[in-house]
Amino acid sequence: MIERIAAFGRLGLDTVSSFGRSGRFLAGVLGGVPRPATGFPLLMKQLYAVGVLSLPIIVVSGLFIGMVLALQGYTILSDYGSEAAIGQMIALTLVRELGPVVTALLFAGRAGSALTAEIGLMKATEQLSSMEMMGVDPLRRVVAPRLWAGFIAMPVLAAIFSVIGIWGGMLVGVDWLGVFEGSFWGNMQSSVDFVDDVLNGMIKSVVFGFVCTWIAVYQGYDCVPTSAGISSATTKTVVYSSLAVLGLDFVLTAVMFGDF
Amino acid sequence: MDSSAYISLRDVVFSRSGRRIFDGVSLDIPRGRITAIMGPSGTGKTTLLRLIGGQLRPDSGSVVVDGHEVPRLKRKALYAFREKMGMLFQSGALFTDLSVFENVAFPLRVHTSLPEDMIRDIVLMKLEAVGLRGARHLMPSELSGGMTRRVALARSIALDPELIMYDEPFAGQDPIAMGVLVKLIRDLNSSMRLTSVLVSHDVPESLSICHYACIIADGKVIGEGSPEQLREHPSDQVQQFLQGQPDGPVPFHYPAEGAARDFGLSGGVS
Amino acid sequence: MAQRTTEIIVGLFMIAGVAALLVLALQVSGLSAKSAESTYTIYANFNDSGGLTPRGRVSMAGVTVGTIESITLNKETFQARVKMSIHSDVDNIPADSSAVIRTSGLLGEQYIDISIGAEMESLKEGDTFYSTQSAMNLERLISNFASGRAGN
Numbered sequence: 041m042i043e044r045i046a047a048f049g050r051l052g053l054d055t056v057s058s059f060g061r062s063g064r065f066l067a068g069v070l071g072g073v074p075r076p077a078t079g080f081p082l083l084m085k086q087l088y089a090v091g092v093l094s095l096p097i098i099v100v101s102g103l104f105i106g107m108v109l110a111l112q113g114y115t116i117l118s119d120y121g122s123e124a125a126i127g128q129m130i131a132l133t134l135v136r137e138l139g140p141v142v143t144a145l146l147f148a149g150r151a152g153s154a155l156t157a158e159i160g161l162m163k164a165t166e167q168l169s170s171m172e173m174m175g176v177d178p179l180r181r182v183v184a185p186r187l188w189a190g191f192i193a194m195p196v197l198a199a200i201f202s203v204i205g206i207w208g209g210m211l212v213g214v215d216w217l218g219v220f221e222g223s224f225w226g227n228m229q230s231s232v233d234f235v236d237d238v239l240n241g242m243i244k245s246v247v248f249g250f251v252c253t254w255i256a257v258y259q260g261y262d263c264v265p266t267s268a269g270i271s272s273a274t275t276k277t278v279v280y281s282s283l284a285v286l287g288l289d290f291v292l293t294a295v296m297f298g299d300f
Numbered sequence: 301m302d303s304s305a306y307i308s309l310r311d312v313v314f315s316r317s318g319r320r321i322f323d324g325v326s327l328d329i330p331r332g333r334i335t336a337i338m339g340p341s342g343t344g345k346t347t348l349l350r351l352i353g354g355q356l357r358p359d360s361g362s363v364v365v366d367g368h369e370v371p372r373l374k375r376k377a378l379y380a381f382r383e384k385m386g387m388l389f390q391s392g393a394l395f396t397d398l399s400v401f402e403n404v405a406f407p408l409r410v411h412t413s414l415p416e417d418m419i420r421d422i423v424l425m426k427l428e429a430v431g432l433r434g435a436r437h438l439m440p441s442e443l444s445g446g447m448t449r450r451v452a453l454a455r456s457i458a459l460d461p462e463l464i465m466y467d468e469p470f471a472g473q474d475p476i477a478m479g480v481l482v483k484l485i486r487d488l489n490s491s492m493r494l495t496s497v498l499v500s501h502d503v504p505e506s507l508s509i510c511h512y513a514c515i516i517a518d519g520k521v522i523g524e525g526s527p528e529q530l531r532e533h534p535s536d537q538v539q540q541f542l543q544g545q546p547d548g549p550v551p552f553h554y555p556a557e558g559a560a561r562d563f564g565l566s567g568g569v570s
Numbered sequence: 571m572a573q574r575t576t577e578i579i580v581g582l583f584m585i586a587g588v589a590a591l592l593v594l595a596l597q598v599s600g601l602s603a604k605s606a607e608s609t610y611t612i613y614a615n616f617n618d619s620g621g622l623t624p625r626g627r628v629s630m631a632g633v634t635v636g637t638i639e640s641i642t643l644n645k646e647t648f649q650a651r652v653k654m655s656i657h658s659d660v661d662n663i664p665a666d667s668s669a670v671i672r673t674s675g676l677l678g679e680q681y682i683d684i685s686i687g688a689e690m691e692s693l694k695e696g697d698t699f700y701s702t703q704s705a706m707n708l709e710r711l712i713s714n715f716a717s718g719r720a721g722n
Binding site for chain 3: 081084085087088091092095131135193195196197199200202203206225228229230231232233234238242
């Protein structure tokens with residue numbers, strides 16, 4: 041019995057110390073600003089790996105989610121004779137919520153796990169150690185470009201997701217279900233506010249991008265350098281990122297869209 | 301104390317996860333020579349290299365390299381200090397996303413602002429020294445184990461260091477690759493006047509090239525000296541290690557209860 | 571992958587992102603370039619401001635001519651005081667016009683519709699509407715209907 045309580049306490053202490061390590065890790069990463077000459081190509085490469093390569097999944101998901109929203113929304117709204125409001129429904133749902141959140145979840149699954157595995161593997165094959173021994177700070181060279189790339193790529197991906205989703209919704213709503221195109225866009229334009237909706241959504245995706253990428257690179261850097269360790273770290277990245285995104289989404293939504 | 305010692309460890313104590321890895325280790329590594337550090341697996345030989353390189357700090361005791369107290373160096377000074385040393389990791393640790401050429405050029409690009417053509421010349425010279433100039437465009441995944449180590453060696457001499465540390469360079473190599481590595485270690489040491497520290501448990505190869513050797517077991521130095529001195533060393537533990545005897549001070553049987561109990565033999569107390 | 575190709579592709583990616591943001595701005599949220607228009611302020615007092623919200627629409631003959639700035643409670647008259655910004659080029663609203671709260675569609679949002687009067691004089695900066703008609707209260711309507719009473 042005492043053993044179990046002690047184990048629980050140890051778990052709590054481990055979690056807290058893990059948070060502390062990740063905080064120091066973040067400070068180390070953000071503190072060293074890399075030289076533009078070397079830093080920029082590294083950033084480019086990471087933006088490609090993290091942003092561009094995530095495009096296929098983001099675009100396809102956005103398209104399908106937009107189309108499903110249109111289908112489901114049409115069914116419900118036609119009960120009230122308000123099919124014309126479908127444009128506004130799709131746009132607000134995507135821009136405020138689904139765009140940032142689903143993009144973040146997909147990002148965590150695809151790019152986040154790839155980052156964790158890559159950094160974990162570099163740790164396991166002693167590449168990070170050898171970098172240190174050569175007098176190169178692996179935090180600045182390996183981790184920082186990846187963190188900034190995730191930070192920049194996420195809002196871009198979320199914007200593209202929302203736009204593709206709205207387009208998909210238009211394909212279904214206007215071309216297939218016959219909603220009048222003018223009212224589709226007209227209602228949307230009068231109810232979506234750039235500052236309150238679009239920009240807030242963008243702020244959300246920036247926050248999510250930061251959190252997901254931080255978790256991903258930290259798990260990779262901190263993992264046990266064995267194959268079992270890497271696989272556990274990758275799983276943790278996806279799980280923790282997803283939980284963090286959903287939790288933060290609640291907080292941000294309450295602050296931005298609630299009536300505090 | 302040998303005043304020409306390049307590296308001096310004095311009473312170094314280091315523990316990790318509750319285990320005492322070094323319990324008051326003192327040794328001197330002479331300048332310009334090949335020194336082998338040997339011992340059974342798990343005695344912390346790699347940890348010793350990390351202590352010398354400043355990746356780890358000892359709990360107590362001093363680590364002096366070329367007059368610098370390594371544990372006391374601040375981050376910037378430590379990184380500058382590391383430019384003078386090269387380390388060859390057991391797995392080679394090449395950067396998998398860079399080609400052979402780029403791997404060797406890495407330290408040059410990071411620590412110097414030499415123009416591209418100078419970097420090219422230096423990289424090709426280093427690759428030539430290890431016999432892999434023709435492999436410059438290959439990727440690490442295309443190299444064999446021995447070739448990987450040679451490229452890693454070329455990378456560690458890119459900045460013309462004063463000290464090179466080899467972590468188990470002979471582990472798992474076929475005879476030809478072994479021969480190549482032995483030749484390289486010896487030639488580099490004499491031609492570049494390096495101080496080489498070799499960590500290994502391959503006794504014949506290590507003793508064949510080193511000028512001085514140290515055997516570490518149970519967290520202490522149990523024997524040191526030139527290869528001839530070690531071969532005559534009176535300690536049983538040293539002799540067991542050097543000759544590879546399966547039983548001796550380090551017992552063959554892992555501590556267990558009496559055999560009679562486990563095998564159900566009747567009669568007789570264990 | 572060659573450095574140059576990577577840079578070009580990443581550049582295209584960023585351009586796509588900015589383009590998406592522009593689409594969201596212009597096409598989706600109807601942000602128009604002429605947002606810094608000059609307006610003048612007029613007021614209206616309602617017994618019941620219903621579901622009016624700031625940023626709501628103010629229209630005349632179906633055309634949007636302004637927005638609702640704010641809605642405050644007048645503690646002396648216990649009426650809702652609505653402050654509106656009307657586009658400056660709509661400067662000939664007759665002084666005896668009334669402000670009516672209407673609903674767009676059955677469950678749509680509420681907006682202010684200006685019902686034209688006949689006077690020669692126009693409302694100016696700081697003027698208040700002479701007559702207003704409050705929001706249609708759904709519960710009252712239903713109870714009126716249920717108890718069989720016609721009209722208000």
